[in-house]
Each structure stands twice: as structure tokens, then as C-alpha cells.
Amino acid sequence: MNISEVAAASGLPxxxxxxxxxxDLVHPARSANGYRAFSERDxxxxxxLGRARSLGFSIEECRTLLSLYEDRxxxxxxxKKVAIEHLDRIARKIGELQAMQATLETLVTQCxxxxxxxxxxxxxxxxxxxxxx
Amino acid sequence: MNISEVAAASGLPxxxxxxxxxxDLVHPARSANGYRAFSERDxxxxxxLGRARSLGFSIEECRTLLSLYEDRxxxxxxxKKVAIEHLDRIARKIGELQAMQATLETLVTQCxxxxxxxxxxxxxxxxxxxxxx
DNA sequence: ATTGACCCTCCAGTAGGTGGAAGCCCTATC
DNA sequence: GATAGGGCTTCCACCTACTGGAGGGTCAAT
Numbered sequence: 001m002n003i004s005e006v007a008a009a010s011g012l013p014x015x016x017x018x019x020x021x022x023x024d025l026v027h028p029a030r031s032a033n034g035y036r037a038f039s040e041r042d043x044x045x046x047x048x049l050g051r052a053r054s055l056g057f058s059i060e061e062c063r064t065l066l067s068l069y070e071d072r073x074x075x076x077x078x079x080k081k082v083a084i085e086h087l088d089r090i091a092r093k094i095g096e097l098q099a100m101q102a103t104l105e106t107l108v109t110q111c112x113x114x115x116x117x118x119x120x121x122x123x124x125x126x127x128x129x130x131x132x133x
Numbered sequence: 134m135n136i137s138e139v140a141a142a143s144g145l146p147x148x149x150x151x152x153x154x155x156x157d158l159v160h161p162a163r164s165a166n167g168y169r170a171f172s173e174r175d176x177x178x179x180x181x182l183g184r185a186r187s188l189g190f191s192i193e194e195c196r197t198l199l200s201l202y203e204d205r206x207x208x209x210x211x212x213k214k215v216a217i218e219h220l221d222r223i224a225r226k227i228g229e230l231q232a233m234q235a236t237l238e239t240l241v242t243q244c245x246x247x248x249x250x251x252x253x254x255x256x257x258x259x260x261x262x263x264x265x266x
Numbered sequence: 267a268t269t270g271a272c273c274c275t276c277c278a279g280t281a282g283g284t285g286g287a288a289g290c291c292c293t294a295t296c
Numbered sequence: 297g298a299t300a301g302g303g304c305t306t307c308c309a310c311c312t313a314c315t316g317g318a319g320g321g322t323c324a325a326t
Binding site: 146148149152156166167168186191192 | 281282283284285290291292
């Protein structure tokens with residue numbers, strides 16, 4: 001399997017796959033002509049990586065998950081731990097974004113948004129209003 | 134005002150303030166000894182930047198907001214436009230994170246998380262289950 | 267033999283900083 | 297006057313996770 005085939009199969013861009021090889025996530029063989037020769041197992045691992053990344057796991061977490069996946073004797077508790085930590089981070093991030101959203105929505109509602117120069121959004125950013133730190 | 138004072142006043146690290154000068158967001162004067170000499174206006178601008186950044190505006194958006202802030206003849210509609218575009222991005226990001234959260238929560242619930250090796254989380258990542266693309 | 271679609275490597279750039287080294291400057295103390 | 301400390305300076309490297317592009321080899325078909 002050449003890189004474009006495995007790219008189509010895994011949904012990852014060829015550039016990304018080369019990058020993943022560079023950082024030692026995958027280790028495809030090489031053909032006589034120097035082209036990368038991907039096995040079914042490589043393709044499987046890349047698809048795994050694509051799904052883990054799309055769920056927001058970091059590259060380092062993916063590395064951990066992949067090694068757990070390859071380890072037939074792993075404990076599911078180890079996997080669950082990684083997933084729960086990631087869930088915590090997601091929840092925290094959502095909370096931060098919702099706080100920004102709430103503040104901004106308030107300001108946007110207050111701003112008449114016409115041709116006049118006075119603007120509660122800028123006033124808040126300038127610290128002229130009682131805003132939340 | 135030296136950099137550490139303005140850092141304390143604005144809540145931004147000194148390193149970040151130097152970086153903001155580097156990318157032309159602020160232009161503090163220099164004392165005879167080469168130290169940056171911040172005016173009240175500089176301090177004000179940095180505090181403005183800190184608040185805009187904490188609301189998630191990108192550096193380029195901050196640049197726009199700052200120029201609108203400095204422009205006494207701006208239209209509030211221009212500011213509102215930037216804010217609304219940012220709100221859209223925030224909403225999209227929240228949506229993405231919530232989708233990840235939902236998927237992961239389902240998987241985590243299904244995983245017994247003990248010493249046994251079988252794990253629905255890894256099964257899903259491996260593509261063994263009917264998962265959402 | 268040439269075209270076009272592959273593939274290769276290597277370098278640089280993205281956003282928004284952060285960490286650290288090497289080296290002035292300023293004040294205080296002995 | 298020497299020294300110690302803290303603060304200031306510049307510059308370079310590093311972080312995440314890729315992405316774009318230059319320059320050049322390979323393959324299959326015409």
C-alpha cells in the first residue's frame with residue numbers, strides 16, 4: 001500500500017502520515033524504490049490514530065492508547081483513566097468557552113451596532129465598566 | 134513605568150508584553166538606560182489586550198479591536214461584527230467539544246475499567262464497533 | 267522520449283507564547 | 297571600592313500538530 005492509498009483508507013492526509021512516521025507513531029516498511037510500503041496493520045493503526053485525534057486526544061495520549069491497544073494484556077482501567085482525564089479537560093474547556101460566550105453575548109446585546117462610535121464592547125475591554133475579571 | 138510594574142498592573146507576564154511589542158501591538162518608549170518606559174496609555178492598552186485575549190479574541194482580532202478603540206470616529210457596528218464572528222467560532226468550538234464529550238462519555242460508561250483487558254474504548258478507536266465517523 | 271501523477275526529503279511557517287542563557291544596570295551593604 | 301541581588305536587555309530554542317512548498321527521483325502510458 002502506497003501512502004495515498006493508506007491516506008484514503010485512513011482519512012488522514014499523506015503529509016500527516018509522514019509526520020506520524022517522523023514522530024515514531026508508525027513505522028512503515030520501505031519498498032526497493034524508497035516508497036513507504038504500508039501493511040494492513042499500519043493502515044489499521046493510522047485509522048485508530050485518526051479516530052483518537054478526532055476525539056481530541058493529544059498525540060502523546062494517542063501514543064499511550066496505541067501502546068495499550070497493542071498490549072493484549074493491558075487493563076481496561078488504564079484506558080479508562082486516560083479517557084476520563086481527557087473528559088475532564090474537555091469539560092473544563094467547554095466551561096471556559098461558555099464563560100466567554102456569556103460575557104460576549106451580554107456585550108453584543110448591549111451594543112446597538114450602528115454608525116455611532118459609542119460601544120459597550122470596547123468600553124468593557126477598556127475596563128470602563130464593572131466587568132468580570 | 135518599568136516592565137514589571139506594567140506587568141503587575143495589566144496582569145500580563147513581562148515575557149508576553151515584550152512579545153506584544155515584538156509583534157507591534159504596543160510601542161513603549163525607552164529610557165536612557167535602554168529599559169522600556171511604559172506610559173499610562175501603554176498600560177491601558179495592555180490591560181485592554183489582556184481582557185480581549187481572555188475573551189478568546191485572536192491577536193489579529195485584538196489588533197483590529199485596538200485600532201477601533203483608538204479610532205474615536207469608529208462605528209460600533211464594526212466592533213459588533215468582530216464580536217459576533219468570534220461568538221460564532223466559540224459556538225462552533227463548543228459544539229465540537231460537546232460532540233467529543235458525548236462520544237467519550239458513552240465509551241467511558243461502557244468500559245468496566247478493571248484489570249481485564251477487554252475495553253470498549255479501544256474497540257471503538259480500532260473501528261470494531263458501529264461508531265460515528 | 268516525454269508527460270503527468272506519484273513519491274521522496276528537507277526547510278520554513280503557523281499561533282501565542284514560554285524558558286533559558288549571556289550579559290548590562292541599579293541599589294545597597296560592607 | 298568590591299560585591300551581591302534583583303531587574304532589565306537581547307536572542308535563540310522549544311512547544312502542538314501539522315501544512316505548504318521547493319527540488320528532485322519514480323512509474324506507467326503514450
